[in-house]
Amino acid sequence: MDSVTQAALGAAVAGVVAGRQCSPKVLLAGAALGTLPDLDVLIRYGDPVSDMVKHRGFSHSLLVLLPFSLLLTWLWQKIRPSQNGLSFNRLWLLIAGCLMTHPLLDAFTAYGTQLLWPLPVSVAVSSIFIIDPLYTVPLVVMVLASLLWRRKMAKLCGIGLAISGCYLLWSVVALNIVESRVEQQLANTPLAERPVFITPTPANTVLWRIVVLDGETYWEGLTSLLDSDPTIDFIAKERGQWPWDEKPKHLQMLEQFTHQFVKYEQDGDALLATDLRLGIVDYLPFRFVLAHQTAEGSWMAEHPVQLESPNVRPKHLPALWLRLLGNQDINADLCHVKECPLPPLKSGV
Structure with a gap:
């Protein structure tokens, strides 16, 4: 705190x-x-x-x-x-x-x-x-x-x-309510046994963020205790994979610390790892450059560098408030659906 x-x-x-x-x-x-x-x-x-x-x-x-x-x-x-x-x-x-x-x-x-x-x-x-x-x-x-x-x-x-x-x-108590809601929705779906992370969104215990790992994809959703419909609209996002057979010690430390809730991505010749637990939607503050690609195409570990946190877009602040109050129509705006390769996951998939 x-x-x-x-x-x-x-x-x-x-x-x-x-x-x-x-x-x-x-x-x-x-x-x-x-x-x-x-x-x-x-x-x-x-x-x-x-x-x-x-x-x-x-x-x-x-x-x-x-x-x-x-x-x-x-x-x-x-x-x-x-x-x-x-x-x-x-x-x-x-x-x-x-x-x-x-x-x-x-x-x-x-x-x-x-x-x-x-x-x-x-x-x-x-x-x-x-x-x-x-x-x-x-x-x-x-x-x-x-x-x-x-x-x-x-x-x-x-x-x-x-x-x-x-x-x-x-x-x-609120966490247990959300856990029960998530468990019921994921039952009998391909994500039933996948690792799940649940956390409240900033400064409240009404609107909660859920992240589910699914190989090279992770599913993210928001649910409010004020929702009239408890169904969570999960959005699929690319999680990626570490392309190098060797895992630098800092990546191993990060994976252990986050219980594998890490996103991998390549930005130019740099390999990035991001903690998926801390933050919300695309505002994930703990992003690190851990390796880079040489001219020969091989990978080389480097001294970790933390990237600057993305600035929160002002338009998302009132959207988060409306989502907290139970407005489920703005999930797409908050989760950047246009960047998501897969459709929302519904119970029974």
């Missing part, structure tokens, strides 16, 4: 744990602790693919943050033993809560979070977008309100956590 959300979450957690000892300084400390795991973005691993794959790694691991919180608690008690007003156990619970709720929230997004690093386990529930005001606003409002009504700081922070927590729970 974004830094504002994580700071607000950390402040709210700190306020609840501190209870009567809550103060503006406690909220500020909680906000700082809540954003601390994301400082790993300052680490450069040598190339954009490694930076992407290794983000949310050791700094988001519960196996690292738990002992780190104990260390911070011990240091704070040793440096300022009489100025925090909290027992060692309460202070440890506060620090651990602020640090560990950060990766736990991140795990609900589509990116993937290595909660058990160094074990090769990445958790991505994919029920909430990386920026969702409906989750963030209750936290921010209640934290700010607690600064005005200081006698009720802990209570107000708790209310913010409860509202946002209910919204997060709803996102999981």
Whole structure:
């Protein structure tokens, strides 16, 4: 999630744990602790693919943050033993809560979070977008309100956590509804056993994007919980294949990170790989040049280069809003049907 959300979450957690000892300084400390795991973005691993794959790694691991919180608690008690007003156990619970709720929230997004690093386990529930005001606003409002009504700081922070927590729970319920809808439609079709990826579109949990892998093709569709007709109009798009027998290590890293949800394409003499999970329709921000073709026609791996993200076309913003409200007539405009080689997939194909 974004830094504002994580700071607000950390402040709210700190306020609840501190209870009567809550103060503006406690909220500020909680906000700082809540954003601390994301400082790993300052680490450069040598190339954009490694930076992407290794983000949310050791700094988001519960196996690292738990002992780190104990260390911070011990240091704070040793440096300022009489100025925090909290027992060692309460202070440890506060620090651990602020640090560990950060990766736990991140795990609900589509990116993937290595909660058990160094074990090769990445958790991505994919029920909430990386920026969702409906989750963030209750936290921010209640934290700010607690600064005005200081006698009720802990209570107000708790209310913010409860509202946002209910919204997060709803996102999981909504994901299950969409998963059931997709499963029913793909049953008895050639795509019944194909890998499926489902994620909410930006800043909401009503309109969802579905991607289904099908060899050198992938099918993409949008479905809204407000649709009168639950049938999803899937559009077939070219996924391509890697034309070189050898797979560079960066491509292997990307395929493992995305669970094979990668698009391959050749642009001139360059070979590109694109993460199909993150983004929407043709606005896929994680596109990398991984190899180029020599004058002799052979392929050669090169240092990965991330391409600039395509600009969102203004006309698509109101279209997305209308699609969220259940207008299924604009699917073609959003999915660029003219670029698709195959007709929409219907249940029973």
